[in-house]
Amino acid sequence: MLKRVHFPSSPLPYLLVAPQIIITIIFFIWPASQAMYQSLLIEDAFGLSQEFVWFENFEYLVQDEQYLSAFWRTIFFSICVASLSMGFALLLAGFADRVVRGALAYRTMLIWPYAVAPVLAGALWMFMFNPTLGIFPYILEVIGYDWNHYLNGYQAMFLVILAAAWKQVAYNFLFYLAAMQSIPRSIVEAAAIDGAGPMRRFWTIIFPLLSPTTFFLLVVNAVYAFFDTFGIIHAVTQGGPANATTILVYKVYNDGFVGLDLGGSAAQSVILMVLVISMTVVQFRFIEKRVQY
Amino acid sequence: MRNTLILAGTIATLATSAFADAVQVDWWHAMGGTNGERVNKIADDFNASQSAYKVVPTYKGNYTETMTAAVAAFRAKEQPHLVQVFEVGTATMMAAKGAVYPIEQLMADSNEAFNKSDYLPAVISYYQTPTGELLSMPFNSSTPVMWYNKDAFDAAGAKVPTTWAEVKTAAQALVDNGMKCGVSFGWQSWVMLENYSSWHNLSLGTKENGFAGFDTEFSFNNDAVIARLDDIASMTDGNLFVYGGRRGDSLPLFTNGECGMWMNSSAYYGSIKSQAEFNFAQTMLPLDTDVASAPQNSIIGGATLWALAGHEADEYTGVAKFMTYLSSAEVQAWWHQETGYVPITTAAYDLSKTQGFYDSNPGTDTAIKQLSLNEPTPNSRGLRFGNFVQIRDVINEEMEALWAGDKSAKVALDTAVKRGNALLRKFERSAK
Helix, strand or coil: CHHHHHCCCCCHHHHHHHHHHHHHHHHHHHHHHHHHHHCCEEECCCCCCEEECCCHHHHHHHHCHHHHHHHHHHHHHHHHHHHHHHHHHHHHHHHHHHCCCCHHHHHHHHHHHHHCCHHHHHHHHHHHCCCCCCHHHHHHHHCCCCCCCCCCHHHHHHHHHHHHHHHHHHHHHHHHHHHHHCCCHHHHHHHHHCCCCHHHHHHHHHHHHCHHHHHHHHHHHHHHHHHHCHHHHHHHCCCCCCCCCCCHHHHHHHHHHHCCCHHHHHHHHHHHHHHHHHHHHHHHHHHHHHCCC | CHHHHHHHHHHHHHHCCCCCCCEEEEEEECCCHHHHHHHHHHHHHHHHHCCCEEEEEEECCCHHHHHHHHHHHHHCCCCCCEEEEEHHHHHHHHHCCCCEECHHHHHHHCCCCCCHHHECHHHHHHHECCCCCECCEEEEEECEEEEEEHHHHHHHCCCCCCEHHHHHHHHHHHHHCCCCEEEEECCHHHHHHHHHHHHCCCCCEHHHHCCCCCCCCECCCCHHHHHHHHHHHHCCHHHCECCCCCCCCCHHHHHCCCEEEEEEEHHHHHHHHHHCCCCEEEECCCECCCCCCCCCCCCCEEEEEEEECCCCHHHHHHHHHHHHHHHCHHHHHHHHHHHCCECCEHHHHHHHHHCCHHHHCCCCCHHHHHHCCCCCCCCCCCCCCCCHHHHHHHHHHHHHHHHCCCCCHHHHHHHHHHHHHHHHHHHHHHCC
16 A cells, blocks of 8 residues: 555556566567477377377486486586586686786687687587598597597597587686686785795685686586587587487477477477576575675 | 468569569479579479469478478468478378378369379389379489499409499408498488388388388388398498498598498489599499399489468469479479489480480489389388488487497397387377
8 A cells, every 4th residue: 555655556667667578478488388388299290180198298208218318418518518618717717817918818819719609619610620621630640549520429529518618618717707806816915925825825715715606607507508509519410420419409409390299399398498497596596695705 | 371472462563563463382492502503493494484373492491491491381371382391201291181282183183184104103102192192293303323433443353243242242352452441321221221121122111111001110120131231230340341421421432432332322423423533333232132033123212392281272273384394304304414313204214315315424324223123012112101300310320339339230220120110109199
């Protein structure tokens, strides 16, 4: 009642939030609910016959060896991509933080890869590692190593991890550098006066103070590895050889758009949706608690 | 739909007065590059030949993308009149009874003269119902042949093989003479499983390879296929056989002069001609004398044109007229000689003969000879399995495990049959 007195009903606030609400409904709620509904159906490609089957598509996925192995492969891929790109970013940020001359140029160069589109990044790595045309297989052949990621699943996995991690290093670098520069110099200098070397200063002072950033980046990188690496995989390996690089998001595409199994594909995307929602929830909860140290 | 048509009609009227009265026929295809230009030429020539209809070809990406685009368009009720679909999509298209307009019926409804006996049986049998009705119009069809490096064969003193035993002997002779590999192949499910089976009149699955019903099950894990694949796997010792990847990925092995023999589509003629710096030729697929005393016939790959339902009758008349034009001997002979795809009518084949095409390009009729070797049997007229795009991936994966030495042919094929059957059951449920 009190509120009514203070804010006489005006359509203005509704009008102001309307664009956001409409966008959310059209671009998220509606397609997401469509996907959820479709995941409960078995239907032919043209949508001529539909059968409502409750959770049968999900039951099939749970029993499907291919899906389960794609699931574990995705976990492995994400851990590798996240740790590799974050590790490198931390190393580079640590160096950049100490650079005095030419810091701007150095930083700009490191941030650059972030502007490259995933498909282009993929194409770049595909050409560098192409077994017949690429420069790396040529060099590897000189030292007696046979590179052919069209046949060797481990090599293919290594390649997509490398390409995906490289793409994300710039982003991580930016956050680590900003976080490092916000650490008060006095703390680091005090430790230096007490006789702590650079390595010790890093591990006992800087790294713990970076933990909120590390956690934030861990979530962002996991989400990146889960979803945004589609373009790289599509350009480099197309999920092959023998599904060795088929991660969950690629399987959604492959089953839905190549195999035209819409129900199964929708069920997979619902599972992915649940995964990313839970990741985001964890991120918000954790970061809200830890961000003020 | 209606609004869009009115809108499209208005735009068309405003834009071109010349075609203001022409009924438009939309044709979505998957032919990029030079073949795309040839497709445009066919449409342009047809449009120039009459004024009542206008065929508008649109490139929609590769085969998979084109099919997905047509499916999505149908769901949005914006489908084209004609769409080019690759052969493994046949079962999916056929199951969509309300979505497709069988071409034979379309021709009859439009009162367009249509004689099925004009067409090569091995080409159209792939696209017929069990009762013999033609569902879609073959457009670009090819079949696997054996390509070989003539110079390397001469240097090694090897004989051009006609049987698998001779393939082995020739591969040994080539490798002994310093070649990196004897034989390789691409599109392995199509070449080594589907065509190996039809060539030796073996069934791939029950229910006439799926032609007679969606409740089909795979049977390609038979002793003949197991023995052949095990033997090929044993040829990886000493590089008599080298695996070079899926689809056409192994083409460089042949054109670089590493492998002396390569089994893959006859439609690679243009690529090989432009890339190989040696004399090459094509010959028929080898016969497995342990399995059959004479070859049956090979089966096709490629794509056909499907008419989609939901348009006006006069537009379908345009489709029918275009089909007649497309099947004419002149157009077909031109298309065949330009692309390396096989002609779809006997008239086009005869015309190419009288034009002297095979005399000046020896071996280019190998594909047609293989296809029309015998009247197709239920085992050799083709295959109709649902979800076959994914099933081919399954077969690829299992065969790769075999070449890598991780599995025996029996284990690999048994697993492929088991995984394939699961996908068939899934399709059967969706296609009621």
